[in-house]
Amino acid sequence: MTKQLKRLEDNKKTPLLKVKRFAARLGRFSLMGIFTFGIGAFTIFDRYNNYWDKTIFRVQTVDFNILSHTLPTKLSYTIIQNQSEELQRTLDSNYSLFGLIVTDPSGEKVIASSGNGSSSSSWKAALNPQELKNHPYDFLLDPPPLYSQWRYGDSRAIERTATNLTNRGQVIGRVYYVRGVKPTFENDFYKWLSNPIATSSRIETYTMAILVCLTTGFTCWLILEYLLYKKEVQKEESEQRENTLRQQKDSLLLQLRERINQIKTLQNRWEQERIISTSQAQELHSYNQILQQEISELRVTVISAPVITTLNITQTELDKAKTEAESARQKQQEQESQIKQLNHQLQVYQDQIVRAKEEGVSLKKLQSQVEEVKHARSKAELELKQLHNSEQRFTNTITSLEKQLASQQDIQAQLNKQLEILQRTLEEREGQERESNEKAERATQQMALLTEEIEIIREDMGRHPLNKFEKSVLNCLQNNLSQKEILTQFDVGNGGDNSKFTDFIVVLTNCIIVLEVKSYKGFIEPTGDLRNTSWMCRRGDDTILVNACWGRNPYQQVKIYTDSLLWRMRNSGRNRSLKLPIYGLVVFPSEASIASSIESNIGGYYRVTTLNSLLQTIREIDINAKSRNSTGMTPQQIVQSLTA
Structure with a gap:
């Protein structure tokens, strides 16, 4: 809403701003026009002085120098010949731009002058004999002079210098050279204003000077307006960039604030997860300690239980019985082998007795040997029978011990299974405890990262x-x-x-x-x-x-x-x-x-x-x-x- 109101205010200000800018441009144009016209007037004044005080003055100096070398001879001759009309035509040949005045030898009486009958020339005031004394002149002679008596050193010279040449003759008059009097600047300027397109070189110079000044002023105004316009455009662009940057900053700040709120929400969630995981880990840790205690007690029970001790004894007795049975079995085999040997020996002795009877040899020794073999065989058979009885007894003992051992092993297996179940339960709960601790640690790390992100966000x-x-x-x-x-x-x-x-x-x-x-x-x-x-x-x-x-x-x-x-x-x-x-x-x-x-x-x-x-x-x-x-x-x- 605030941005819309600001936009409306900016729209209202735009027409007023345009009017102010137009008025400023018009004011600058007027000031520039006045200034350039003043510069043009000053330039015209300078041209005015340059034209009259330099150009015209030098031109007249050159004219006077030429006339000083030629005019006295011509005018002297016309006077001698009494040619007054030719005299006047000669004086009028300068179009009355400057004064040529002929007087008597004393210079008191004017005989003829340029533009005779015209009073508009600026130099006419010099016709007064008192004023005429202030102007240069040459003598008119009879016979006419051959040499010029005066000369100008150059066109810029103000005073004449003598030539040191002498003409012989009677003075019959004087010819005065009177410079034209320049008009006042006001009159000259008004004349230019009256007709600025006149073909006069002076007027053209004035017109050209004022046109150059006005053109230069207009060009300067255009350049100034262009620079000001460019500056205004740059200022507007700068303001637009600044506004864009402000909007971007405001948008970024809004996004950052929203992000901070989101981060705080995430922090709360992670904090809750950390608390829950820590609580679960503590509960599991307590439970695992109980399980570890039970397992320790069960292991002690398994190690120290009577059945385990009996199992070891039974196993020892069983091993001993098996060893004795195996020993009896080996002895039985030895006795059986001995009996076979005695039977074989008895058969040999009986065969010898049969052969002895046939041959009539004494049988006493053989019969004694037979009796010894029979006695040894009876003793071996008796021992064999005893060994058979021992083997049977050992077999019964082994069977009994094996049954007893199997029973004891079942009991031990049950205890071991119970211990294994407790151990597996402990491992599972320890895994759950580690998982809860990892969750709590992960939650702590996430909270630290979120805190760091908040610090980074607050940087901007x-x-x-x-x-x-x-x-x-x-x-x-x-x-x-x-x-x-x-x-x-x-x-x-x-x-x-x-x-x-x-x-x-x-x-x-x-x-x-x-x-x-x-x-x-x-x-x-x-x-x-x-x-x-x-x-x-x-x-x-x-x-x-x-x-x-x-x-x-x-x-x-x-x-x-x-x-x-x-x-x-x-x-x-x-x-x-x-x-x-x-x-x-x-x-x-x-x-x-x-x-x-x-x-x-x-x-x-x-x-x-x-x-x-x-x-x-x-x-x-x-x-x-x-x-x-x-x-x-x-x-x-x-x-x-x-x-x-």
């Missing part, structure tokens, strides 16, 4: 508390630069401008540097033409717009600040003598990297750098500006002049 919303990066820049400047003055958030706006708060203004001995600080960390690159398009910041997969409250990008923003400060210095009465170069510098964090297209194509009075290269850039600017500084003032004096 006018005066604001310095954020962390701005404080780093200020500390860097204060601790590493000597002979400097630093202005923080200085308003360089002029007149009806909106406020233009710079981040920092560094005043050095040789220059002034306007710093625009941007807290964007990432790869800074333009979307197109680096001077006239937006800049973007790429960080990982995210790409965000680099905001600028004045203009489309930080370069335009710092240029507007620099131009505004320069205008302030040049148009303020106390600062007009302050001729000091002003530079603009955009500073990003050390973690940022700047596209080569920006660094290589922005130069002159503007730079783009990072915090780790800030001091080097400032020193280079100060060295380059040394030859352009003509103030001879200290930074303190410059600041006092700016802020007076």
Whole structure:
């Protein structure tokens, strides 16, 4: 609504503004006409003096010099011959432009003169004998003179000089040379005004002079009007640009405020998520501690339970029983092998007894040996039977122990399964706890990023508390630069401008540097033409717009600040003598990297750098500006002049 009212007021002002401009042009045209006409009149006056006092005077001097060499002879002859008509015709031959007067030898009586009977000639006052004495003359002789007695040294000569030549004869009269009297400037000027297109060379000169002056004046007026028109157009364009920038700034501020509200809403959501995740993580941590205690107790139970001890004993007994059974089995096999050997030996002895009976040999020794073998076999068979019984007993024991061991292993398996379930539950809950902690940490990180974004946004919303990066820049400047003055958030706006708060203004001995600080960390690159398009910041997969409250990008923003400060210095009465170069510098964090297209194509009075290269850039600017500084003032004096 406010913008519509302002537009209506501007529409109402437009016709009045046009009338004022037309009146101003008409006034300037009138003043220029009066001025040029005055210059033309002065030029005509100069031409008037030049014409009468130089041109006509020199022409008459030449005429008098010629006549002085010829006219006395002619007039003397006409008088001697008593040819009064020829005398008059000779005197009238100059068309009465100047006076030729013939008198008697004493010069008291006028005999004849040019333009006889006409009283309009300006020189007629010289016909008075008293006045005539003031003009040059030559003697008329009888016989007529041969030599000229007087001459002019050149056309600029005022007085005649004698020729030192003598003519012999009787003086019969005098001829006077009377210069024409120039008219007054008023009469001559009025005559020109009466007929400015007359064919007279004098009138033409006047007309040409006034036309040249008027033409020159009209041309100057046109040039002046063109320059003023151009200035007005530039002013209107500047105002339009300023209005556009203001609208862009207002729109940006509105967007930034909306973004801040959105960020605060997101912060609240992340804060709630952080609180919920932290609470869940704490609950899970408490539950997991209980599970860990239960698992520890169960492990102690599993390790120290009687069934586990019995299981170990049973396993030992089983192993022992198996070992003894295996030993009995081996002994049984040995006994069976021994019995086979004894049976084979008994068979051998029996065969020997049979052969001995057939041969009638004594059988006593053989029978004794047979009895020993039988006795040994009986003993081996008895041991074999005992071994069979032991094997059976061991087998029964092993079976019993195996059943007992299986039962004990089932109990242990159940305990281990219960322990495994508790362990798996603990791992799941620990995973949930880690996930909740990660959510809480992610929420904290997001809140930190959103807080950082709010600080970045507030950089472009006018005066604001310095954020962390701005404080780093200020500390860097204060601790590493000597002979400097630093202005923080200085308003360089002029007149009806909106406020233009710079981040920092560094005043050095040789220059002034306007710093625009941007807290964007990432790869800074333009979307197109680096001077006239937006800049973007790429960080990982995210790409965000680099905001600028004045203009489309930080370069335009710092240029507007620099131009505004320069205008302030040049148009303020106390600062007009302050001729000091002003530079603009955009500073990003050390973690940022700047596209080569920006660094290589922005130069002159503007730079783009990072915090780790800030001091080097400032020193280079100060060295380059040394030859352009003509103030001879200290930074303190410059600041006092700016802020007076």
